[in-house]
Amino acid sequence: MPEMVLRTENLRKDIGSKNIVSDINLDIRPGEVFGFLGPNGAGKTTTIRMIVGLSKITQGDIFISGNSVRSRFREAMRDVGCIVENPELYRYMSGLDNLRMFARLYKGVGRERVDEVVRIVHLEDAIRDKVKTYSLGMKQRLGLAQALLHRPRLLILDEPTNGLDPAGIREMRTLFRDLADQGAAVFVSSHILSEMQMMCDRVGIINHGRMVAVHTVEELTSLSDGGGVQLLVRTGDNAAALQCMNGLQMKASLDSDGVHVATAPERVPELVRALVGAGLDVYAMDTQKTRSLEDVFMKLTGEEKQNG
């Protein structure tokens, strides 16, 4: 088994007498993009802040490439690049000055590497401007550049898609894949399920400060759509179509925009044949978006209750 890039053991954080997160156990392998998913206030940022040394660990420990964040902080941080919440850089300096300055904090990061990360994040045009003139998206890119400078084995990004346009998000997805292919681990937090499904290999779900589950994206997808598909069907006679679906023992309901039906993917052809066989004109069959994060939580926490 390869050495874990990141491992947390029974991690706990109390602020004052209030418990914020507890019993966080995570194992992140080299070469994977790991999604840390949870609604606002779940404890994602709190956990990340402990991993990168911004806040003290109340209980438990964190290991990065085997180095304890508690006792071998400097060695642990050598392998980490991160952005926690908004990237805060030196506004009175240019982007390039910022990067050159951060480069000096690591051995063997020279000017060529600085130029290289500027290209990776596509910030060539603005890199000589002062950071105070940057848009949020540009700051995100610069933040990403400083996190990548020293080729960290672990890249940690807290809600990195904030402020990025769809094209930027797509680029970021490709970048994560490339980094993972080169053997790094990428740890991304988000509260948006569909985003995680698109960019991650595995997803850990946190709610109310506790880990709810860790799943591969395939498992998660089947969880979130209940192993089936939801279709919106529009025909020449929707009431007849509904009868037809009920006849097939499919869960269906009539609505103003058409008939909503949920079924297993392998039964879709059967449905189409039935509709055509009934002489109905099929105008549209749209796949509906998967269930919300809340639905998945309901399902997961429900399962937990059954198991427990």
Added chain:
Amino acid sequence: MGNFLSLVGVENTKLWKRVSTWIMPLILAVVVIGICGLARMQTAMIGSGSVSISAGQSQSKTVSGGWRQTLEEQNKVMQASVDAAEKSDRQADKNQIDSEKFRIAKNQYYLDHNQKPAEVSDSSSNVFGSSYWQRVMNFGMGFFIALFAIIACTGLVAGEFSEGTMKTMISRPFARWQLLTAKLAAVIGYTVFLSVVAYLVTLGGIAAFFGTGGTGTPVLMWLGGSVAAVPGFGASLLTALLDLLSTIVYLLLAFCLSAVSRSRALATGLSIFLMFGGSFTMLIADNFSWGKLIFFADTAFSTFVTGGAPFYGITLGLALIICGVYCAAFLASAYVAFTKRDVAG
């Protein structure tokens, strides 16, 4: 892990990329030159009047037996007042003892070396003193240097919290105490830089506006209770060094307030307020012996060697020890606050 010297370099970059870091030494230079110029104009304006007065004085002194007799008479009067003060129970009466002893010893030095003191006869003496090095030494820019050092320090330490960039520095291969030490090194370096700028500009400014007359005259200093004739350059360096130490006391106060409060505005405001307000503790020290334990009263280190102890019951050594203890406390609280507390972000 990371190289500590690179970290100091990084802190210096942060410091010198701020425009204010360049403006402050410029202001310092302009102020020094400006004050020199104003003082020169003032001397020129009242020049004729003061010449006639001092000429009259020296004439009357010549009549009554020359400068030696004047000094001897002065010493008798001063010795009597010192004797009276030492018998007094009230501290307020005793505050001048050390500086009077210094004046007596200076007069005695002139008498012993049969050397006419410049102050009595020299018409070229003015607000800053009678010789080149005297003028350099009396030209104190300590307040401005401390003010600018405080501004730089609160910017580099508290400013990173106020601007949110501190979190970008924490997750690096350095321990937190190293981050803080690098900042300390950078601001002390800047304070030294400001002091050197002020010193060099003063050397040049005084030479340009008042000439370099009396460069060879040694300066009489009050070292450990006896008069020492110190070559002017050495004497001015010693005063500059002691002034630098005074500035560093206030710098460390600002450093501590920055690390503890994490607010640039609060740390700057409070440091400057305390630097101003602190001088009033001198009034307490004038009247109560415990007053010296409030370090503000003791920070005028160079006064001890150029004019005598500012109040009764203090020596340079004691002043340095008291301030040193305070500085240790400032540093300890700064490091504890910086290493133990969570960083927002």
